[in-house]
Amino acid sequence: MKIIIVTLFGILIFSSFQVNNFKSNNKNKMETLTISETKLVYPYSLPELGYAYDALEPYIDKATMEIHFSKHHAAYITNLNNALKGTDAEKLSLLEIISNISKYPVAVRNNGGGHFNHSLFWQMLTPKSSGAPKGKLADAINSAFGSFEKFKEEFDNAAKTRFGSGWAWLSVDSNGKLFVSSTPNQDNPLMDVADKKGTPVLCLDVWEHAYYLKYQNRRPDYVSAFWSVVNWSEVEKRYEEFI
Amino acid sequence: MIHQLPALKFDLDALAPVISKQTLEFHYGKHHQAYVNNLNNLIKETKFENSTLETIVKEADGGIFNNAAQIWNHTFYFEAFSKNGGGEPSGKIAALIADNFGSFADFKEKFAKAAVTQFGSGWAWLVVKADGKLDIIQTSNAACPIKDGLKPLLTCDVWEHAYYLDYQNRRPDYVEAFWKIVDWKVVENRL
Ligand SMILES: [Fe+2]
Ligand SMILES: [Fe+2]
Numbered sequence: 001m002k003i004i005i006v007t008l009f010g011i012l013i014f015s016s017f018q019v020n021n022f023k024s025n026n027k028n029k030m031e032t033l034t035i036s037e038t039k040l041v042y043p044y045s046l047p048e049l050g051y052a053y054d055a056l057e058p059y060i061d062k063a064t065m066e067i068h069f070s071k072h073h074a075a076y077i078t079n080l081n082n083a084l085k086g087t088d089a090e091k092l093s094l095l096e097i098i099s100n101i102s103k104y105p106v107a108v109r110n111n112g113g114g115h116f117n118h119s120l121f122w123q124m125l126t127p128k129s130s131g132a133p134k135g136k137l138a139d140a141i142n143s144a145f146g147s148f149e150k151f152k153e154e155f156d157n158a159a160k161t162r163f164g165s166g167w168a169w170l171s172v173d174s175n176g177k178l179f180v181s182s183t184p185n186q187d188n189p190l191m192d193v194a195d196k197k198g199t200p201v202l203c204l205d206v207w208e209h210a211y212y213l214k215y216q217n218r219r220p221d222y223v224s225a226f227w228s229v230v231n232w233s234e235v236e237k238r239y240e241e242f243i
Numbered sequence: 244m245i246h247q248l249p250a251l252k253f254d255l256d257a258l259a260p261v262i263s264k265q266t267l268e269f270h271y272g273k274h275h276q277a278y279v280n281n282l283n284n285l286i287k288e289t290k291f292e293n294s295t296l297e298t299i300v301k302e303a304d305g306g307i308f309n310n311a312a313q314i315w316n317h318t319f320y321f322e323a324f325s326k327n328g329g330g331e332p333s334g335k336i337a338a339l340i341a342d343n344f345g346s347f348a349d350f351k352e353k354f355a356k357a358a359v360t361q362f363g364s365g366w367a368w369l370v371v372k373a374d375g376k377l378d379i380i381q382t383s384n385a386a387c388p389i390k391d392g393l394k395p396l397l398t399c400d401v402w403e404h405a406y407y408l409d410y411q412n413r414r415p416d417y418v419e420a421f422w423k424i425v426d427w428k429v430v431e432n433r434l
Contacts, residue, residue: 067411067412071411071412072412075412106362110362163306163309163384163385164363164364164365164383164384164385164402165363165364165403166363184363185362185363186362186363207363207403208364208402208403208404208407209403209407209411209412212403212404212407212408213407213408213411216269216273216404216408217269217273217274217277217404
């Protein structure tokens with residue numbers, strides 16, 4: 001039996017996939033989460049950052065956070081609202097739009113992805129990082145990559161070798177397996193155009209605007225600093241809600 | 244052959260405040276240099292080991308293309324700048340711009356729009372097409388018009404590293420300032 005489950009992760013992540021055994025207690029859990037979260041719907045607006053611009057110092061500096069959030073992210077939202085204004089897509093959630101992104105104009109792909117990815121990214125960061133994942137996520141990382149160190153190596157490599165602008169991702173595929181990938185510009189693994197599709201649980205922005213004021217050409221230093229501010233409890237929550 | 248970072252014909256502080264010394268130190272001294280270093284490493288023991296840069300740009304793909312094209316693009320970008328640049332073109336290039344775009348102001352507007360709207364990393368270009376007409380195009384990441392048989396005359400780097408230290412998210416301000424350092428004699432000589 002195949003039943004479509006709709007899951008909302010955080011304020012953002014939403015994916016439709018198929019499972020064989022559907023448990024009603026899971027369904028209730030999903031629904032509770034669904035109604036407690038804010039869906040991303042038109043007209044879009046900036047989410048709460050959840051911490052101060054200087055909270056991630058010295059790993060991510062205050063000026064970068066302020067410009068990244070209040071200028072770059074805000075511009076994606078303005079452009080997305082303009083691109084959707086007066087279209088049928090006003091009635092859809094951003095998730096629905098992104099899942100079928102190949103059917104939309106490039107401005108929707110660029111700015112819809114920009115809004116979605118940044119909204120997710122801010123939640124991936126915290127001044128109080130635990131340093132490493134725990135529980136089911138830690139086990140899943142070990143079984144998918146061999147060890148946490150090997151996972152980090154693969155993720156680092158994806159982040160460092162993405163040529164030009166883009167993102168690095170840790171996602172869960174439709175079989176529940178974790179994988180690392182990178183996407184160009186503002187694409188993401190939920191888009192129907194993605195080479196490797198899945199639901200992201202962790203992401204890193206490697207556009208130069210994400211690190212240039214502090215790290216300039218040294219993207220590897222930024223990627224390495226990122227591990228000091230990863231919000232592992234958020235990543236764990238997303239993973240556990242998904243499986 | 245070993246590829247080299249070409250010398251700049253101006254001092255690193257010569258283009259300020261349009262492009263700061265700090266930006267040039269990174270852009271030329273780190274990014275441009277890194278593309279040179281990467282290419283020299285990547286072509287070792289490949290069929291491109293003894294090729295000219297232009298041949299590699301035209302024939303390679305993947306990482307070898309990216310690094311070769313970025314060397315070519317940056318050399319071409321920096322070459323067109325001068326401390327005494329700016330103003331309006333004269334002579335043959337001025338006539339061609341007027342013929343193809345209506346006026347210099349119309350050309351600037353169209354070129355600026357290409358530079359500002361290129362999404363993500365890339366370049367805006369003024370090129371001569373096979374039929375001799377001028378055109379304005381955008382390329383993403385390392386893509387270089389000589390690979391498509393076009394003859395570039397002028398380019399603006401819109402990778403964020405080209406302007407982020409000086410202008411942050413304000414790419415339109417960078418593109419507007421860019422006109423103040425364009426050496427139109429260099430552009431005309433490329434015809
Ligand atoms: Fe960003
Ligand atoms: Fe550049």
